[in-house]
Amino acid sequence: MRLLYSLSMNTIIILIATGLGVGFLSAMLGIGGGALIIPVMVLVFGYSIHTAIATSLIVIIATSNSAASVNVLKNLVNIRLGLFLEMITAAGAVCGGMISTNLPEKPLMFAFSILLIIVAILYFKGVKPKDIMNIQDKDSKGFFEEKYFDSSLNRYITYRAKNIVATTIISGFAGMISGSLGIGGGIFKVPAMNAISKIPMKISTATSNFMIGLTASAGALIYFKSGYVEPVVSGMMVIGVIVGSNISARFFSKLQDSTIKSIFLIFIIFVAIQMFIKAIG
């Protein structure tokens, strides 16, 4: 049965289901989901890379809006910290976009995949979620103080961002990578906020999720203006994503930080492998 445009009912169901899965995972990990959507759209559905990127940007915004609407109410988003880091990330992304035309893409992707593996190893061996809670309980120094109720620990936790200079520099770097390679910066920002600034994992991913919607909106408008948006594909994915990310955001506060961190590590390795294959392919 042909329902919308030239898409079959099966394709529409697959698009909504893909959106549902991507929305669920992205909202939990504080990532955009471009690394999941773009290969599916190009390899499974055969869309052009521009259409895939345009759809991915719209999906990122939908994920961010839907998850942040729940997370902000639960005080899981550090708004001032998110906006501060966003300012640096966006500036880095513009610089990355400017210099990317002069850089060879494949060696950059190769270096990036190696860097991601190093990040994954350091992050795995580094600070544990329990240690972060202990540091936050003992050390009252830091910026952007906030408080939230952790459902998995059943208590209020007050936290502050430590080593903010280092996290700011990494956010700028994440922006540059994002602008030059077209990938989201969440993969660097979440570990930086968590491991360097000692911000609980839930807050790091929820704050990153809030931020990515802002940056993706400028990119989405550019692709929108250029006519790369396929309205039916984007619309169907948006339906799935809104439902998936909303379910994830409601379920997310009950998860333990260590579980979110483990899933995040698997995702870093997945992106590193994807980048490595692109670099040698």
Added chain:
Amino acid sequence: MNRHLNINISRILTYGTLLCLVLIILAVAELIITGTHITTYKELNILKLLQGLVSFNPTDTLYIALLVIIFTPITNLVYIFLYFVFSKNFTSATFPLTTLIILIVALILGFAV
């Protein structure tokens, strides 16, 4: 952080998302009723899209739904900036303002940040 700010940010995001969902469902309903096709526009004119929305054109309704979702976080950013300005927290107001300026520069330069 002020509870009032959090509630309003959540409301903007929820209403934006819900409006987008309603418009997508409306576009599908228009499509089924009118029996037309959804087309992909190579050039976009917001005024024409709005005219299409009120005349129940499914393609225009779907495009407007996507524009609603794209503009929701930008609306939020403007609201946060105004909130900090009116509460005289000028240091915090510089964060959304600078981000807005960078996003506008990125749009003008044509970079997808």
